Amino acid sequence: MKKIRFILLAILVSTVIYGCSSSGDSDEGDENTLTFGVTDWTSTVPPTKIAGKILEDMGYDIEEIDADTGSVYTGMSEGDVDIFMDSWFPAQRQYIERYSDSIESISVSYDDANSGMVVPAYMEDINDVEDLKGNEDIVNNEMMAIGEGDPAMQDMEKVIDFYDLDIEMINSSEAAMLAAAEGEMDEGNPVLFYGWRPHSMFDKFDLKILTNEEATEQEGLFDSSEIHVIANKELEEKAPEAFQFLSNWSISMEDMEQMIAEIDSGEDPDKVTEEWIDNNQDKIDDMKNGN
Incomplete structure (x- = not known):
C-alpha cells in the first residue's frame, strides 16, 4: 500500500513540475511570437512575407492572421495582432485616430501610391x-x-x-x-x-x-497615398529589435508592383520574396541597424 502511495505521489509531483515547466515555456513562446495582420489585398503579401522571413532569421516566431481591414485594426488595438504592413494613409486614418491609445504608425514603406x-x-x-x-x-x-x-x-x-x-x-x-x-x-x-x-x-x-x-x-479625397507600417504600442517593449527593424522599414513601389505581378502570374510568394531578400541584403542590414 505504501508503495502504491509513493508511486501516486511521484506521478503527482512530476505532473505539477511538468505543468509549471510547460506554462513557463508557453509564456516565453508568446513573448517571442510576432503576429502579422493580413488582408486579402495583393499589396499586403510581399511586405508581410519579407518582414516575416527577416524577423524569423532574427529569432522570432511568426504568425499570420487573415482578416478584413477593420478586424486587423481591432486585433492590433486589443493586442492580438502586433503588426500590419499595408496601412494606407490618409484612407485608413480613421482607424489610427480611433485606436490611437494602443496603435501607432512606426514607418512609411513608400509615399507615391x-x-x-x-x-x-x-x-x-x-x-x-x-x-x-x-x-x-x-x-x-x-x-x-x-x-x-x-x-x-x-x-x-x-x-x-x-x-x-x-x-x-x-x-x-x-x-x-x-x-x-x-x-x-x-x-x-x-x-x-x-x-x-x-x-x-x-x-x-x-x-x-x-x-x-x-x-x-x-x-482632400484620393490625393496621393503613403503606405505605413502600423504596430501595437507594446511592440517596442515586447520585441525591441523587431521594432527597430520595422521603424526603418522601406521598400519601393516599383519593387512591390513587380513582386505582385509575379505572384499573380502563379509564382510562389515565398520564392518571390526570398529572391527580393537575396538581392537586397545591404538594404536589409541598414534597416536592422537603423542606418
Whole structure:
C-alpha cells in the first residue's frame, strides 16, 4: 500500500513540475511570437512575407492572421495582432485616430501610391472623375469596388456624392471585382472600377486612374497615398529589435508592383520574396541597424 502511495505521489509531483515547466515555456513562446495582420489585398503579401522571413532569421516566431481591414485594426488595438504592413494613409486614418491609445504608425514603406476610379485607356474621353457626369450610362451606372467595409470605399462614396454622379458601387472581393472588370475589358466595353497602385492590374492592362482635381483640392479625397507600417504600442517593449527593424522599414513601389505581378502570374510568394531578400541584403542590414 505504501508503495502504491509513493508511486501516486511521484506521478503527482512530476505532473505539477511538468505543468509549471510547460506554462513557463508557453509564456516565453508568446513573448517571442510576432503576429502579422493580413488582408486579402495583393499589396499586403510581399511586405508581410519579407518582414516575416527577416524577423524569423532574427529569432522570432511568426504568425499570420487573415482578416478584413477593420478586424486587423481591432486585433492590433486589443493586442492580438502586433503588426500590419499595408496601412494606407490618409484612407485608413480613421482607424489610427480611433485606436490611437494602443496603435501607432512606426514607418512609411513608400509615399507615391495612388488610388481611385479606374478605367481602361481606350475610354479616351474619360480622364477626370468630372468627365463621368452625364455619361454614367456608358458604364451602366455602376462602379465595381472592393468590400464596403474598407475605409477607401467610404471616401469613394464621398467622391460620388461630391460630383453628384448617378453611379452605384457594386462591392465584392478584390478578386471578384477584377474578374468582372477583366470580363468587360476582354469585350472592349467601357467599365469603371476601383484601383490602386501598386497592383498587378497596371502591369496586366492598359489602365488609368481618373484625376480628381476638384474633390482633391476642396475635400482632400484620393490625393496621393503613403503606405505605413502600423504596430501595437507594446511592440517596442515586447520585441525591441523587431521594432527597430520595422521603424526603418522601406521598400519601393516599383519593387512591390513587380513582386505582385509575379505572384499573380502563379509564382510562389515565398520564392518571390526570398529572391527580393537575396538581392537586397545591404538594404536589409541598414534597416536592422537603423542606418
